[in-house]
Amino acid sequence: xxxxxxxxxxxxxxxxxxxxxxxxxxxxxxxxxxxxxxxxxxxxxxxxxxxxxxxxxxxxxxxxxxxxxxxxxxxxxxxxxxxxxxxxxxxxxxxxxxxxxxxxxxxxxxxxxxxxxxxxxxxxxxxxxxxxxxxxxxxxxxxxxxxxxxxxxxxxxxxxxxxxxxxxxxxxxxxxxxxxxxxxxxxxxxxxxxxxxxxxxxxxxxxx
Amino acid sequence: xxxxxxxxxxxxxxxxxxxxxxxxxxxxxxxxxxxxxxxxxxxxxxxxxxxxxxxxxxxxxxxxxxxxxxxxxxxxxxxxxxxxxxxxxxxxxxxxxxxxxxxxxxxxxxxxxxxxxxxxxxxxxxxxxxxxxxxxxxxxxxxxxxxxxxxxxxxxxxxxxxxxxxxxxxxxxxxxxxxxxxxxxxxxxxxxx
Numbered sequence: 001x002x003x004x005x006x007x008x009x010x011x012x013x014x015x016x017x018x019x020x021x022x023x024x025x026x027x028x029x030x031x032x033x034x035x036x037x038x039x040x041x042x043x044x045x046x047x048x049x050x051x052x053x054x055x056x057x058x059x060x061x062x063x064x065x066x067x068x069x070x071x072x073x074x075x076x077x078x079x080x081x082x083x084x085x086x087x088x089x090x091x092x093x094x095x096x097x098x099x100x101x102x103x104x105x106x107x108x109x110x111x112x113x114x115x116x117x118x119x120x121x122x123x124x125x126x127x128x129x130x131x132x133x134x135x136x137x138x139x140x141x142x143x144x145x146x147x148x149x150x151x152x153x154x155x156x157x158x159x160x161x162x163x164x165x166x167x168x169x170x171x172x173x174x175x176x177x178x179x180x181x182x183x184x185x186x187x188x189x190x191x192x193x194x195x196x197x198x199x200x201x202x203x204x205x206x207x208x
Numbered sequence: 209x210x211x212x213x214x215x216x217x218x219x220x221x222x223x224x225x226x227x228x229x230x231x232x233x234x235x236x237x238x239x240x241x242x243x244x245x246x247x248x249x250x251x252x253x254x255x256x257x258x259x260x261x262x263x264x265x266x267x268x269x270x271x272x273x274x275x276x277x278x279x280x281x282x283x284x285x286x287x288x289x290x291x292x293x294x295x296x297x298x299x300x301x302x303x304x305x306x307x308x309x310x311x312x313x314x315x316x317x318x319x320x321x322x323x324x325x326x327x328x329x330x331x332x333x334x335x336x337x338x339x340x341x342x343x344x345x346x347x348x349x350x351x352x353x354x355x356x357x358x359x360x361x362x363x364x365x366x367x368x369x370x371x372x373x374x375x376x377x378x379x380x381x382x383x384x385x386x387x388x389x390x391x392x393x394x395x396x397x398x399x400x401x
Binding site: 011015017018019021022025026029030125128129132136 | 247248249252275
C-alpha cells in the first residue's frame with residue numbers, strides 16, 4: 001500500500017483546500033440566482049450542494065479537532081488504512097473529471113430547500129479556514145495513529161490522516177457537481193458566460 | 209543548504225550583518241519545493257511563511273467582483289516572496305498566492321523571524337529596509353496604475369524589467385498591468401523599446 005511523507009501529504013491537502021476556496025470565491029461573485037436554480041427537477045442547486053458539504057464539516061471538523069488534542073508526535077511517513085483508502089477512492093472524482101459512481105447522500109446530510117446564499121457561503125469559508133488550520137496542527141501529531149469516528153457508522157474509526165483525505169475528496173467531488181450544475185443551468189436559461197473563469201480554470205485536483 | 213549563498217548575497221546588498229547575526233539568521237530557513245499551480249496561501253488565511261525564491265515563477269492575485277483575476281505581484285529568483293502584508297501584520301490575506309511554474313524556495317516562519325528581530329537590531333533593520341523598498345515599489349506602481357495609459361504602463365514595465373517578457377506568460381502580464389490581453393498583444397507588436 002502506498003505510503004506518504006507526512007508533511008508532503010498535509011501540504012498537498014492544504015493546497016487542495018485552497019483550490020476549493022478559490023473555486024468558492026468565484027461562486028461568491030456569481031449572480032445569486034444562478035446558485036439558487038436547480039439544474040433539473042429534483043436535483044440540488046449550488047447552495048444546497050455547499051450546504052451538504054457544510055453538514056459534513058459540522059460533524060468532522062470538531063471530531064478531528066478533538067482527536068488532535070492527543071499528544072503523539074508526528075512520524076515521518078503516513079500509511080493509509082484500508083477503510084481510509086476505500087472511502088477516499090470512492091469519493092475522489094475520476095482522472096477525466098467525471099463522477100463515475102453515483103451515490104445518494106445519507107439522510108442526515110440531505111440539505112433543506114429555500115436556503116439563503118450568504119450564510120451557507122460564509123459557513124463554507126469558515127469551515128475551510130478551520131480545516132486548513134487543523135491540517136497545520138496535524139504537522140505536530142502522529143495522524144497515522146490517532147483516530148476519528150465517522151458519521152455513517154459507529155463501528156468504524158479512521159486514522160485522522162485518512163479522515164482528512166476522505167473529507168477533502170468528498171468536497172472535490174461536490175465541486176465537480178457544482179461546475180456541472182452551473183453549466184446545466186446556464187444552458188437551460190441561455191445565460192451568457194462572458195467571463196466565467198470558475199469553469200475555465202480546470203481545478204488542479206483533477207490532475208492529481 | 210542549497211540557496212543559502214544566494215540568500216547571503218541578496219541580504220548583504222541591503223544590510224551588513226555580523227558573523228553571529230548571519231549565523232543565527234541563516235539557521236531559520238528550511239528548503240521547500242512544490243509543483244506548478246500550487247496555491248500556497250488562500251484569501252482568508254494568514255501568511256505563515258516568508259519565502260526566498262530559488263527557482264520558478266509565482267504570483268499573488270485578487271479575484272474581483274467581475275470574476276477577473278487581478279495579478280498584484282510576480283516573484284522570481286532571487287527575491288523574497290509570499291503575501292508580504294499578511295506576513296508582516298499577521299492578519300488575514302485578501303488575495304491568493306500561487307506558483308505558476310514548479311518552484312524551489314527557502315522559507316522561514318513569522319515566529320522564527322520575529323524572535324531574531326527582537327534579539328538583533330541589525331536584523332530588525334534588515335526587515336525594515338526590505339519592507340521600505342517593497343513599499344516604494346508598491347507606491348510607484350500605484351502611480352502607474354492610476355495615471356498611466358496602457359502604452360505608458362507597457363513601456364514602463366519593459367524599461368524596469370525587460371526580461372519578464374521571456375519568463376512570464378503574456379496573459380498574466382496583461383492582468384498585472386490591468387489591460388486587456390488583446391491590447392497587450394497589440395502593444396507588443398507596435399511599441400518600439
